[in-house]
């Protein structure tokens with residue numbers, strides 16, 4: 238098993254000899270960078286000048302003290318993004334607007350300097366070494382046309398490591414994407430989970446079998462069922478990447494053990510907190526992922542609440558890395574639902590539905606009618622295989638909450654396969670369950 242290349246990269250970034258990187262060396266570096274970040278933010282950002290007014294950066298000498306600092310919420314950025322900017326507007330190279338789930342509906346805007354973008358390219362360069370080498374031809378199935386977009390930065394990183402980027406963009410035409418992969422003799426690809434699944438399950442997708450060595454799935458929660466389907470169809474390794482625009486796109490990536498993420502620890506400090514008590518949880522316990530930027534100048538973020546659920550694993554990774562292990566993200570806190578008074582989430586649906594070899598995508602809506610809960614599932618099936626609604630209902634019965642609701646008669650399951658005009662999930666937006674019951678409360 239190959240050790241994650243992130244160890245060597247982080248050793249270089251924090252100034253220790255490769256091979257002698259230790260957890261303590263990383264922690265000392267992170268504390269020093271946290272102090273710098275707090276100093277910069279208090280000095281230059283109108284938001285942090287106010288929220289950190291009482292904080293003396295020199296006194297943040299360990300992570301326990303750091304964990305006393307207030308959080309930053311997505312809503313804070315949506316309300317006044319300029320209050321976070323620490324440089325002059327002239328130095329801002331790229332601005333990204335993200336749809337916010339907050340009540341105001343205002344988009345979140347994120348600002349990056351050229352140096353901030355360089356940090357992302359550098360991470361992509363080393364992170365991609367987990368799965369590709371020099372001269373490998375890599376199909377980029379992400380937005381790439383705008384300078385500074387994720388696909389653009391990834392392309393620069395791949396060129397830097399000697400690989401060949403083949404920019405294509407999100408997969409809106411599956412046959413075209415497959416033909417582009419074949420024509421360009423692609424060795425690897427990076428894309429959105431459901432988009433890559435469409436290629437793997439397309440009738441032409443078989444032609445890529447034993448031609449693709451590795452796939453990186455990114456931007457959305459990656460269902461295990463999709464990773465397995467793609468790996469089995471093409472005979473390739475499927476890696477997960479975790480990141481969000483707020484992190485500077487990249488956050489962590491699986492190593493060859495294909496278990497948990499190794500994190501971008503020289504640029505980001507991660508915590509897992511209990512969203513109720515707001516305290517850090519011990520390693521091994523699930524909670525909300527919170528991160529702080531350690532090296533960003535344009536718009537540093539301190540204790541940013543991601544809304545994603547995961548945990549740190551206490552045991553070392555089999556690859557021999559000294560970096561922390563964070564489990565593959567287990568969905569979002571806002572994605573936790575109840576049906577038939579039992580826990581239910583999009584992950585349950587993903588893992589059940591994507592196992593069916595004709596399912597490409599789906600939409601799910603929960604509503605309440607005449608005292609019963611209705612679970613409406615719309616299935617997008619492959620062109621060559623049809624799906625039997627009864628078969629889908631049987632699959633959904635493997636989810637305990639669905640089984641319970643159907644058994645006691647408080648849940649109705651409606652399956653439709655008339656996908657019609659529902660568009661393919663776009664770009665970097667995360668899929669979610671539409672819950673119409675909330676609107677009534």
Ligand SMILES: [Zn+2]
Nearest residue numbers: 492554556558
């Ligand atoms: Zn590892």
